[in-house]
Amino acid sequence: MPMSQARATLWEKEVGKLDTEELISAIEKQPAIWNSAINEYSDKIAKRNAWSNVITGFFADFAEKSPEDKRVLGKCLLLLLFVYSFN
Numbered sequence: 001m002p003m004s005q006a007r008a009t010l011w012e013k014e015v016g017k018l019d020t021e022e023l024i025s026a027i028e029k030q031p032a033i034w035n036s037a038i039n040e041y042s043d044k045i046a047k048r049n050a051w052s053n054v055i056t057g058f059f060a061d062f063a064e065k066s067p068e069d070k071r072v073l074g075k076c077l078l079l080l081l082f083v084y085s086f087n
Contacts (some may be wrong), residue, residue: 018058020084023077026054 027033030050032040040046051074056062059073 018077018080020080023054023058023080024084026057027081030054 030053031038032043032046032050033054035041040050052062055073055077059065062070062073065073
């Protein structure tokens with residue numbers, strides 16, 4: 001399946017159903033993602049763990065997904081945030 005189809009399929013099945021406000025709230029609870037004034041912001045492991053906490057909060061089966069699906073879901077979430085920032 002071409003990447004664009006894989007992304008569209010995951011979007012339809014999972015990402016498109018997310019509440020953007022809930023996603024932003026979940027990210028706000030993880031300062032390692034957004035607060036450049038703390039040490040964890042520069043810590044790649046802390047930041048990866050924070051993103052993992054956000055993602056698994058929305059996708060309980062995230063750990064069982066293929067590496068490609070994980071990557072695509074992560075990119076879709078970032079795209080969702082990007083689009084939301086212009087509204």
